[in-house]
Amino acid sequence: MQTIQVVLELELLQEADQAAKKHHMHRSALIRDALRLHRLPRRSGLWGLKFFWMNSMA
16 A cells, blocks of 8 residues: 545545544545545446445445
8 A cells, every 4th residue: 555645625625524434434544435436337337336335334
């Protein structure tokens, strides 16, 4: 795993913090999952999307 810096607008940062708190996860994990989710539909279709969410939110 590599470390990167991401620059976000204040409003988007606050929304990311709220979502991370709601799902009991770190903000970096939330961003990683969002990027994976963005990538999945092109790689594996809707089934991959459903499978990803079923396993990542368990």
